[in-house]
Amino acid sequence: MNIATSNKDIAKASSALIDPFGRAVTYIRVSVTDRCDFRCVYCMSEDMHFLPKSDLLTLEELDRLCAAFVAKGTRKIRVTGGEPLVRRGIMTLFRSLSRHLGSGALDELTVTTNGSQLARFAGELADCGIRRINVSLDTLDPDKFRKITRWGDLSKVLAGIDAAQAAGLDVKLNAVALAGVNEDEFVPMIEWAHGRGIDLTFIEVMPLGEIEGQRADQYLPLNKVRAGLMDRFTLQDSDYRTGGPARYVTLKETGGRLGFITPLTHNFCESCNRVRITCTGTLYMCLGQEDAADLRGPLRASETDGPLNDAIERAILRKPKGHDFIIDRTTRLPAVGRHMSVTGG
Ligand SMILES: Nc1nc2c(ncn2[C@@H]2O[C@H](COP(=O)(O)OP(=O)(O)OP(=O)(O)O)[C@@H](O)[C@H]2O)c(=O)[nH]1
Ligand SMILES: C[S@@+](CC[C@H](N)C(=O)[O-])C[C@H]1O[C@@H](n2cnc3c(N)ncnc32)[C@H](O)[C@@H]1O
Ligand code: SF4
Numbered sequence: 001m002n003i004a005t006s007n008k009d010i011a012k013a014s015s016a017l018i019d020p021f022g023r024a025v026t027y028i029r030v031s032v033t034d035r036c037d038f039r040c041v042y043c044m045s046e047d048m049h050f051l052p053k054s055d056l057l058t059l060e061e062l063d064r065l066c067a068a069f070v071a072k073g074t075r076k077i078r079v080t081g082g083e084p085l086v087r088r089g090i091m092t093l094f095r096s097l098s099r100h101l102g103s104g105a106l107d108e109l110t111v112t113t114n115g116s117q118l119a120r121f122a123g124e125l126a127d128c129g130i131r132r133i134n135v136s137l138d139t140l141d142p143d144k145f146r147k148i149t150r151w152g153d154l155s156k157v158l159a160g161i162d163a164a165q166a167a168g169l170d171v172k173l174n175a176v177a178l179a180g181v182n183e184d185e186f187v188p189m190i191e192w193a194h195g196r197g198i199d200l201t202f203i204e205v206m207p208l209g210e211i212e213g214q215r216a217d218q219y220l221p222l223n224k225v226r227a228g229l230m231d232r233f234t235l236q237d238s239d240y241r242t243g244g245p246a247r248y249v250t251l252k253e254t255g256g257r258l259g260f261i262t263p264l265t266h267n268f269c270e271s272c273n274r275v276r277i278t279c280t281g282t283l284y285m286c287l288g289q290e291d292a293a294d295l296r297g298p299l300r301a302s303e304t305d306g307p308l309n310d311a312i313e314r315a316i317l318r319k320p321k322g323h324d325f326i327i328d329r330t331t332r333l334p335a336v337g338r339h340m341s342v343t344g345g
């Protein structure tokens with residue numbers, strides 16, 4: 001499936017959101033909560049402070065925000081978090097957003113999850129018109145899983161993946177490549193995933209938010225990983241695209257797809273098509289920058305969407321060219337102060 005919509009087609013629509021670099025914004029990532037039932041060592045510190053519940057947009061407000069973006073050319077909505085499936089009543093939002101699939105205004109409604117609650121929700125997600133989901137899984141070793149996630153239980157995630165496949169959902173796995181932690185498992189993880197008809201994507205760790213360790217100790221450049229995998233597999237370039245940042249190859253030996261998300265070694269900002277909304281209604285125009293726009297104020301200021309639309313259009317004109325991520329040993333300070341869980345990746 002190729003669901004990426006071309007910038008040219010989008011630019012034709014008068015309501016389209018086009019940034020200063022001519023990129024059409026057609027993909028929103030909506031973080032519905034900053035909370036999570038895991039504490040992954042690369043994502044969060046052990047002692048996280050979360051927003052008071054009273055600061056959160058209601059599910060109805062999130063739904064209205066999404067509808068405003070859909071009216072402006074958004075074709076793909078990814079619900080994320082924190083852990084999106086721990087937000088109370090979250091299925092109400094999915095059910096409501098599915099109307100945009102029904103009307104043809106949206107190509108894809110999907111979710112990125114740690115999988116801990118999937119066994120419970122997979123069937124309902126499929127009923128909402130979700131076809132593909134991304135599950136984050138960095139290891140198949142139960143003890144290592146506990147060390148990476150601090151609080152997670154691998155067996156629940158594996159049961160969630162089984163339930164998702166049984167419900168007819170296409171599952172993609174995301175694994176953050178962690179130096180000295182899971183690099184010995186890449187080949188077995190590929191074989192495990194491809195044996196189940198599951199695509200797998202490796203991700204370079206990004207310097208967002210303060211964590212206990214040194215980012216430089218975690219960071220593994222994917223060009224090195226790719227070169228190592230060539231000893232074992234034949235990597236054939238693929239033009240498969242999802243509208244996300246992964247670039248795929250097909251492995252001749254397994255027939256499965258392997259993706260690489262390489263913000264550090266091969267920046268993909270030039271083709272950026274996305275922005276992020278947090279659970280408090282803050283719009284981040286770039287994952288790798290601090291600049292943001294408040295949408296909660298204009299959303300609550302009026303029952304009509306005029307002020308909200310103006311705020312969105314003004315913000316898109318500030319979308320930066322790209323991130324300035326660097327990972328080195330000269331500083332423990334991250335490039336971006338907020339944690340990945342605020343914007344949902
Ligand atoms: N630097 C950067 N990283 C991103 C961006 N979008 C997604 N990622 C990272 O890619 C990883 C996987 O993201 P997913 O939630 O699976 O979303 P996706 O890759 O768009 O999903 P697909 O629809 O399957 O392509 C996460 O760790 C994100 O932080 C982006 O715009 N910039
Ligand atoms: C922030 S999580 C939110 C959704 C859900 N909790 C999950 O883990 O899938 C989204 C993705 O971001 C990735 N991620 C978190 N922190 C990261 C970092 N510092 N660098 C790269 N990816 C990161 C996670 O592995 C996950 O795939
Ligand atoms: S990566 Fe996802 S599961 Fe892990 S701590 Fe961050 S938000 Fe939670």
Ligand code: SF4
Nearest residue numbers: 269272286287322323
């Ligand atoms: S880092 Fe910013 S500009 Fe680059 S792809 Fe991600 S969101 Fe887009």
